[in-house]
Amino acid sequence: MWTTALISGISLGSFYTLIALGFALIYGVTRNFNLAHGELLVLAGYAAYWLWKTWTIPFLMTFPAAVIVMLVACFVLQRLFSRLGEPRELNSIVLSFGIVILLQNAMLFLFSSDYRLIRVPAFGKGLFLFDAYISNSQLILLLLSLVVIGLISLLMNRTYLGKALRATIQDKEAAALAGIHVKAMGTIAFSLGAVLIGLAGPLYGATHYLYPSTGHSVTLLAITITIFAGVGRMRGVILAGWILGLAESVAVILLGASWREMVGAVLLISFLFFKPHGILGKGEQ
Amino acid sequence: MKKNPENYRNVFFILFKHLTLVICLLISSFLGEADAASTIKIGEINPLSGKFAQQGIEIHQGVEVALAEANEAGGIGGQRLELISRDDQSLPDVAISRAEELCGKIQVIAITGGYVDSLVGPISEVARKYKIPYVASASLQKELVMNKNPYFFRVSRLQGFVEPLCGALAEQFHPERLAIIHASTPGSTELARDLEACLQSRGITVALMEKFRPGTPDFTPLIGKLASMNIDVIISGGFTPDHMLLIRQLKENRVSPKAYIGPFGIAYESFMQAMGDDAEYLFSTSAWAPEFTLPGTEKTSDAFVQRFRRMFNRQPNTTNMHGYTSAQALIGAIREVVNRHMPLTGDNIRRMLSEIDMALPMERLVFDLQGDPKHYNHVVVQIRKGKIEAVYPPQRATATAIYPMPGWDQRK
Numbered sequence: 001m002w003t004t005a006l007i008s009g010i011s012l013g014s015f016y017t018l019i020a021l022g023f024a025l026i027y028g029v030t031r032n033f034n035l036a037h038g039e040l041l042v043l044a045g046y047a048a049y050w051l052w053k054t055w056t057i058p059f060l061m062t063f064p065a066a067v068i069v070m071l072v073a074c075f076v077l078q079r080l081f082s083r084l085g086e087p088r089e090l091n092s093i094v095l096s097f098g099i100v101i102l103l104q105n106a107m108l109f110l111f112s113s114d115y116r117l118i119r120v121p122a123f124g125k126g127l128f129l130f131d132a133y134i135s136n137s138q139l140i141l142l143l144l145s146l147v148v149i150g151l152i153s154l155l156m157n158r159t160y161l162g163k164a165l166r167a168t169i170q171d172k173e174a175a176a177l178a179g180i181h182v183k184a185m186g187t188i189a190f191s192l193g194a195v196l197i198g199l200a201g202p203l204y205g206a207t208h209y210l211y212p213s214t215g216h217s218v219t220l221l222a223i224t225i226t227i228f229a230g231v232g233r234m235r236g237v238i239l240a241g242w243i244l245g246l247a248e249s250v251a252v253i254l255l256g257a258s259w260r261e262m263v264g265a266v267l268l269i270s271f272l273f274f275k276p277h278g279i280l281g282k283g284e285q
Numbered sequence: 286m287k288k289n290p291e292n293y294r295n296v297f298f299i300l301f302k303h304l305t306l307v308i309c310l311l312i313s314s315f316l317g318e319a320d321a322a323s324t325i326k327i328g329e330i331n332p333l334s335g336k337f338a339q340q341g342i343e344i345h346q347g348v349e350v351a352l353a354e355a356n357e358a359g360g361i362g363g364q365r366l367e368l369i370s371r372d373d374q375s376l377p378d379v380a381i382s383r384a385e386e387l388c389g390k391i392q393v394i395a396i397t398g399g400y401v402d403s404l405v406g407p408i409s410e411v412a413r414k415y416k417i418p419y420v421a422s423a424s425l426q427k428e429l430v431m432n433k434n435p436y437f438f439r440v441s442r443l444q445g446f447v448e449p450l451c452g453a454l455a456e457q458f459h460p461e462r463l464a465i466i467h468a469s470t471p472g473s474t475e476l477a478r479d480l481e482a483c484l485q486s487r488g489i490t491v492a493l494m495e496k497f498r499p500g501t502p503d504f505t506p507l508i509g510k511l512a513s514m515n516i517d518v519i520i521s522g523g524f525t526p527d528h529m530l531l532i533r534q535l536k537e538n539r540v541s542p543k544a545y546i547g548p549f550g551i552a553y554e555s556f557m558q559a560m561g562d563d564a565e566y567l568f569s570t571s572a573w574a575p576e577f578t579l580p581g582t583e584k585t586s587d588a589f590v591q592r593f594r595r596m597f598n599r600q601p602n603t604t605n606m607h608g609y610t611s612a613q614a615l616i617g618a619i620r621e622v623v624n625r626h627m628p629l630t631g632d633n634i635r636r637m638l639s640e641i642d643m644a645l646p647m648e649r650l651v652f653d654l655q656g657d658p659k660h661y662n663h664v665v666v667q668i669r670k671g672k673i674e675a676v677y678p679p680q681r682a683t684a685t686a687i688y689p690m691p692g693w694d695q696r697k
Contacts, residue, residue, distance in 0.1 A: 004505060004506065008505035105334065114559070124563075126538075209529045211339075212338070217502075256495055257496060258495070258496040
């Protein structure tokens, strides 16, 4: 039972990370608080579902299409956000809230109010790993999330582009003075965010379910993990996702399923109180 | 000022413009009154968007069928029935404002629709304030009928789920280790408690009782717990998306209970389509399906199915029938008021509702003193080859239950 909880916690935590990375990146670089993050993810899931169901395209092949859809959607979103004045965070909340309503109704119109699933036969199987059973869906969630997280970490830490992105996250004005094209960084952040959402969407449809109004719980999750991690801390996002996933799994075993969200909320409040700069923050001002 | 012909022309033009406007307004108000006089306005509030949109839309469709049927038959006393629909967006505060609009501003004579107690409850209080009868389509919480609201009626009740489930478990399934997991909603929690009490009275112990939030993203730890306790029968009081995730994760983790029973949200074509073969052998309950209607109502049921198919191009389900039944109750009561030459007031409609006795496909509709339906009873069903088969009680069964369900490894 404990091994199950451990595997489930890490697998779910990795997926949480994948969901939150796009949000954290866009917010960190552009300071746009995108409340429509979850709706975009669900939209990517629906795009994959439509291809899988209507054109019987194999599940894996739906990822590139979902990424393209998200690149277009995020391009439009960025154009809209770029018109906003200060205070940027507040204005972006208002704008993205409007987009949430628009997207939810559009999805309701296009895909109806039925719950949709992408059925991947391989997900129903699994394998034993050191006497512990791990299902294929958990394994794929874990591996894909780790690969994406690894690539993002490499990009952020080993490339000039990553350094420029991090510099923009830390201090926009200083980055601009250092010759970094801050506006271009915003476009790159939105594009990377779109790729991450485009990868998470089909996975969400294959491991959870799609429904026009499920996006808000995804957004809430992304916000929670970004707060855990501390704004702009990509490594913190990974750690925060795992901690949340594990804490929720252990809470179900120890305390019962009804305590799951309570434990997440207590963790969030504790982090805000004791580590207001995030899980890896050092208390800087 | 000079007497300029241009000025006269301008004054005349302005006067003409205003006069035309006044005439138009008068005509439209006359037309409006004439239209209002020839229709009976019935209000309907449903979650047409938000998290309960699917069920809200289905109830709305059922209500539409009932009204279309009545209007095609000539309306009531020569007057057409006009349905004024509002979307509560699955939010209680919006439900209140929509009810205020329908009762206070539009002044409908009665309200129907409504899904889940958190939305139905607030609407029922507004209806009480305006003394307008409200027949809820889908509501279970006992507290709502204990408020002694004389204007509140509903076509469903919790015992309608509990009795057949308890009977099937005690008489057919005989579980050794049973778990009840339920959503943290009032209706689901009450169902779990009442079912536990009923099972205990029949000698069945509940080994595990767990509550979860609807929309939980991962059931794997809970499944680990169920497997470690050797649970053989799972009763899940979750809703459609919870079942989808839970069943899928049961399969992924190779946990095969002897029976998985989900009273809410399984016996639906949309669920079966989404789940494919994984929906096979699952148990649920249903108040009505085209395959099993209340004995003696086969003609009405068939007529409903035909009309529904014509209107919406698909097979109706039990939620559609809930909408149809609640609207039929109102139509029946209004017709009775008109036939007795009584003024069409909220109080008169309420009185007729309390006297109603209608044989409808879903139930013989008679309300008790609290507004609860006396004869609302589900049947236990099992999904077999993509169809819903009634398996309990024996007198309404269309097939014998396959119990235990074949394990995931035994299926093709």
